[in-house]
Amino acid sequence: MTAVATEVATGTVTLAKALNLGLDAALAADPRVVLMGEDIGQLGGVFRVTDGLQERYGADRVVDTPLGESGIVGTAIGLAMRGYRPVCEIQFDGFVYPAFDQIVSQLAKLHFRSRGRVRMPVTIRIPYGGGIGAVEHHSESPEAYFVHTAGLKVVSCATPADAHVMVQQAVASDDPVVLLEPKRRYWDKGELTPVQESLWQARVVRPGTDCTLLAYGPMVRTCLDAATASELDLEVVDLRSLSPLDLDTVVQSVRRTGRCVVVHEASRTLGTGAELAARLTEELFYELEAPVLRVTGFDLPYPPARMEEHHLPDLDRVLHAVDRAMGF
Amino acid sequence: MTAVATEVATGTVTLAKALNLGLDAALAADPRVVLMGEDIGQLGGVFRVTDGLQERYGADRVVDTPLGESGIVGTAIGLAMRGYRPVCEIQFDGFVYPAFDQIVSQLAKLHFRSRGRVRMPVTIRIPYGGGIGAVEHHSESPEAYFVHTAGLKVVSCATPADAHVMVQQAVASDDPVVLLEPKRRYWDKGELTPVQESLWQARVVRPGTDCTLLAYGPMVRTCLDAATASELDLEVVDLRSLSPLDLDTVVQSVRRTGRCVVVHEASRTLGTGAELAARLTEELFYELEAPVLRVTGFDLPYPPARMEEHHLPDLDRVLHAVDRAMGF
C-alpha cells in the first residue's frame, strides 16, 4: 500500500476534476502507477477524467490501448505481476462485460490461488449508472456482479471530496478494487475537504431518527434531496464501500431508526439491496419496525433514455417507499 | 413454444442420461433445434450428456464448435435470429465468463431492444457446482450473475425426472433460458416420472411444519438428507426456477412454518439466498419467527478440492442453521 496524499488542493471542483486530481496525485506518488484505457491519452477520456495526464506523465504511463476490454484487464494483470499498479478505465459500464472473465476468473482469484504470493493491486475505474440520456449500454449499474465475486473489492464515490481521495486509496490498495464512478454526478461541484474514513467505511451524511436511507454513488444525492424534502427526520448513509460492506455503521444507523430503505439504480432482483436487506434482518430481527424496502431500477434491461426517469429512483419514489416503511 | 413430450421413457436412469433423453426428444420434436458446444459430438460431451446425439442427428445439428465460448453463444444468437433454437453447452461453469457479454448484453436484451420483434429461444446448459473433487474453475456456481440479469430466465434441476422434462421445456421456451445442471448429481439415479409443474414452478418435495429449507440443484438432495436426519419436521422446497422465482409457493411454505433456511453452494454475499431473504421478509414481516438464514459457500474463490467439504453446505451445516433458526 503506497502513501495517499492527505493534503488536498483547495477550491471547488467537479467530481470528474476531483478524480483527475486524484489520479494525478497517484501518478506523482508512485512511478509504478500506470493508467490504461481507450482514449484516455490525448483525448483525456470521453469524460476528460484523465485530461492532461498523458502530457504530464508520458504515453508509457497513460496508455491508449487497442479497443479490447479483455485485453485491457488481462494485460493489467500481467503488469501487476511485474510489480506495476495498473489503473484501467472502462469507457462505459456496458463495456465491462467483455473483460468479465479476466476480472472474475483471473484478477479476483490470483492472490487466493497463489496463497498470497501474487498481489493484484489493480484498479478498475468504471463510469456507471444512468440519468444522462445516453444510448443503450451507456447507463448500466453492474455493481452486483462484482460484489458477488469473492476476491474483489468494490467502492463508489458520491462527492468530489470522496472521489479525490477514494481513487487514490483504490490505487494504493494492494487488492483489486472496482471503483464505480457515478457518471451523472461527474459535473457536480464540491470542495476537496479532507476525508476521515478509510476506503472501506460508510458515512452518515445526514443524521436522522425516523428512517435510514442507504445509498451509494449517484443515489446519495437523490436520497439527500429526499431527506430535505421530507417532513420526517431521515438519516442518509453513504455506503461508499459495497464490498466489503461496512455493516457496523449501517447496523448502528438502522438500530437507531428502526426502518430502512435501500436505494440503487441497478435492477431489484439480487441488486445490492437484497444483501443489505438480508443482513440487516439477520442482525436486527427484533429491532426492525418494518422490513427493509428497496427502491431500485426495475427488472428491465436498461430502457431507452426517454423512459429512464421512470426507471431510475427519484425523490418521489424514495419518499413513497419511506411512507410505506413508516406504515408498518 | 414448441411441444414438449409428456410421455416419458420408463425405468431408472441417471440424471445425465435423463438430460440426454430430453435432448434427444427435443431434437426429434423440432428440426430447428441445434446443439452446439465443445466436444459434444463424437465424444458426447465430457459428461456424456450428448452421447450418441451427433450420430443420430448429424454434425449439422449437434455441432462441435471451435473452442471459444463467446463464439458459441454469439453464433447461437445469430442462429436464433435465423429461426433456430440453439442449445449451447458450456463445458464447465468456470468457462462461461468469456461468453458473459454475449449472454448479458446481447442474448438477454435482444427481445427487449427489438420491442419483441426478435425472439431468442436459446438454451444455455451449464454443468455447475462443486463436490466432485475437480481442479479450479470446474466447481463454480454462477447463478447469481444470471438471476440478476434482466431478460434471462434461470432454472436448475435436481432429479432425473425434472432434468428430463426441464431440458425439453427450456428448449421449447421462446425466451433465453440458462439451465444449470448439478454436475455432482449427474450420476444420481431416478425414475422418469411425469412432471406436473411448469418450468417456472417450485415444488414442495417434502412437507413439514417446523422450518422450510429452500434449495435448488445439487442442494436439494442435501436438504432432503438433512430433513431425514433431523428430529424436527422440516419442509423442503425445490425452487427449480431461480428466475422468475415462484414466490407464491415459497411464501406459502414459509407462512406455514414461520422459519426458513436457504441453502446454496454459491458464495453468500449476493447469492440467491439474499434475494429470497429480502423478499420473504417483505412478504412475511409479521409472520416470520426468525430471520431467513443462509447456508452457503463462503465468500472465497472456490477453494482447492481438498477443502470443498468445508466450503460446501452439507447436512450438518444445514441442521446447524436450522437449530439457529429454531432458537429465535
Place this chain on the structure above:
Amino acid sequence: MTLSSLDPSLALPPDPSLVQLLTPDGRRVTHPDYADGLSADDVRGLYRDLVLSRRIDAEGTALTRQGELGLWAPLVGQEAAQVGAGRAMRPQDMAFPTYREHGLAWTRGVDPVSLLGLFRGGDHGGWDPAEHGFALYAIVLGAQTLHAVGYAMGAVRDGAVGREDGTAVLACFGDGASSQGDVNEALVWAGVQRSPVVFLCQNNQWGISTPTSAQTRTPLYHRAEGFGFPGVRVDGNDVLATYAVVRDALDRARRGDGPTLVEAWTYRVGPHTTSDDPGRYRPADEVESWRARDPLARVRLLLEREGTGPEFFAEVDAEADDLAARIRKACVEMPDPDPLEAFDHVFVEQTPELVRQRDEHAAYLAGFDA
C-alpha cells in the same frame, strides 16, 4: 526499444493493392480482378443514394444540435463504402451493422426516421430486422460479427447457400473493433466453417481518438489470410470499387465459397459522435486531405463528364430536401415511449414479477393523478 507504438504519425500508408475503379477526380480506371458492370442509370442511382445518405446524416447531426436527439454518430465521408456495399447485397441477404451504418440502412429500405429512435432515446432500434435484412444497430464493439456468423450457419442449414441465388451475410465492424476478441472469434468460426459471410471493415482511420496504427501495424485486410480466407482492401471512398468488390465477395459467399474480409479504406470526416471533439486529437489538414477524396464529388464528376445534365442533380437535391423535411417533422412528433409497455417486452412469456413491478409502477403513477 521505444514505446512509440501508439504514435498517430505511424498511420498506415495506403496499400498499393488498394482496389480502385474511380479516381478522386472522377476518372474510371480498370482493375485486373474487379469491374462494376454498372450502367449509367445504375451509377445515377448510386449517386442518389450517396446524396440521400449524406442528407440523412446531416439531419441527424442537425437534430442533435437542436436538442431533438441525444446523440448522433455521423457517417459523413463513409457514404461510398456503405452505399457500395449495400447495393451489392440482394434482398435475401442479411446485414449486421454497427451504429454508424445509416447509408447501409438506406440501401436496405429502412426508413431513416426509424433510425432516430435509438439516438433520441425513444427506443433501441425501430425497424424489423427480418423485414429489411438489416439487424438492429450494435453498440458493443464486435459482438454483431458473431451474430452474423451464426445467422450464416442458419442459412447454410436452411440449404440457402451453395448456389448462384444463395444467401450471404454482411458483417460490419470498424478498424477499432478489429481488436476485440469477438471479431477475431468470428473470423475463426467463419474461416473454419467456410461461412457465407463478408466481413466489411470500414477502416475510417480512427476509433474515437485512437488511430488505426494503435490497433495494428499491418494492413487490416491481411488479417484474413491467417484465418484461412482472402482479404482485400478497397478504396472505400469509391462507390464503384466498393460495389464491385463486395458484390464479388457476397457472390462467392452465396455460392458456398466461403468468407472474405473487405477492408474499405475510408475516413471519418466528422467527429466520432456529436459529443466528440476531434480537434483534441487529430490535425485539421488530415481531414482536409480526405475531403479532397470525397466520395460524392467523384461520382458527380464522372456523371457530368459522361453527360448527365444539371436537372438530374437538381432533382436529387430536391428529393434530399424533401427527405430532410420529412425526417425533421417525424422526429419532433415522435411520441415518448409508454413507460408501462416496456415491462411487456422483456420476455415472450411474461413473468409474475414483472407484472407485479408494472402494476406497482402503474399504481404509483396513478397516485400522482389522484
Place this chain on the structure above:
Amino acid sequence: MTLSSLDPSLALPPDPSLVQLLTPDGRRVTHPDYADGLSADDVRGLYRDLVLSRRIDAEGTALTRQGELGLWAPLVGQEAAQVGAGRAMRPQDMAFPTYREHGLAWTRGVDPVSLLGLFRGGDHGGWDPAEHGFALYAIVLGAQTLHAVGYAMGAVRDGAVGREDGTAVLACFGDGASSQGDVNEALVWAGVQRSPVVFLCQNNQWGISTPTSAQTRTPLYHRAEGFGFPGVRVDGNDVLATYAVVRDALDRARRGDGPTLVEAWTYRVGPHTTSDDPGRYRPADEVESWRARDPLARVRLLLEREGTGPEFFAEVDAEADDLAARIRKACVEMPDPDPLEAFDHVFVEQTPELVRQRDEHAAYLAGFDA
C-alpha cells in the same frame, strides 16, 4: 456447400516449411535459418531433461490411477517442445504456461512435487512464479496470453528490453485455445506494441476431442502475419529445432525486435487428461504414427551415434527412478490444506466479513470436538 468442416480427416498435413534439425531417425539436418549451436554435453543435458520430464509425467498419471491425484494432464509426446523452449529461456525470462507444461516447469527449476498440489486438490499452484520465472498454471483457455503481454509491457517499462541481455516472455497456448478471443487480443496487443513475447503454440493436433482442423483451415503459424509479426512452424518433437527456433525468437524479443508466433508441431500421445477416453474420437493408428516420431528416441539415437556410452543412459534412468520415488513419497505425504487458512488468502488487506465467516466456521468446527 457441405458441412464437413469438422471432419477430423481434414487434419492439416505437415507444412514443408517445418523447421527440423534432427530427424526421427536421429540424423542431424541443416536449416538455412536456424542452427542449435549446442555441444554434445548440451545435447546430453537436453536428453536428461526429456527423460526426467517424461518420468515426472508418468508419475502424475500413475498417482492419479492410484487415487492420489484427482486428475493429471499428461504431457507425453510433447517433451521436446517444452524442454526445447524452456532451455532456450534465460533466468530473467518469464513463462506463462497452460496446465500441461510439466516439462517446461522442470526447465524453470520448479520442483515437480509442487506441480502436484493443483491436481491433488491441495492448492491452486504450489510454486512462486517470481522465483522461477514461471507463472501459475492457467486453466481458462488463453487468459494467460494476455498476462504475458502485460508482463512484457512491464519489462519494457523497466528498461529491461532492447539489449542482448534483455528480458523476454514466453506465452504458451494450445491449438484449441487459438480460437479464444483472449489469444487473439494478445496477438493484437503484442503486434501493435512490438512486445517482447514469444507465443508458443503447441499444436498437439487435438483440443480434447476437437481436431485442429476444427479450429483453423490454415496453418496456425500463418495467423501471426495478419497481426504484423512473423510466425514459424517447428518440429515440436525435435528438441534441437525447438530450442533453436524459440531461442532465436526470444533473442529477437529481448533485443526489442518484437513478438514471434512459434507453432510447435507435435502430438498429444496420451489422453487429454486422465479422465479422458481418446478411444472415442481418434484412431489408434494415428497415435502409432506419432510414436514413430518420438522426441526422446531420436536424441538417444543421435547421442549413441556420436559416441555417448550406455553408462550415461543408465545414469539418467537411475536419476529418473530416484526422482519418481521422491515425487511419490512427497505426494502421499502432502498435508491437506488448513480450512481456516484459506480465509486469509483472499485479500492482502483482510475484511471484517471474511474474519466473521472464518470465526463462525472455526466455532462450528470446534462444536464437533466439544
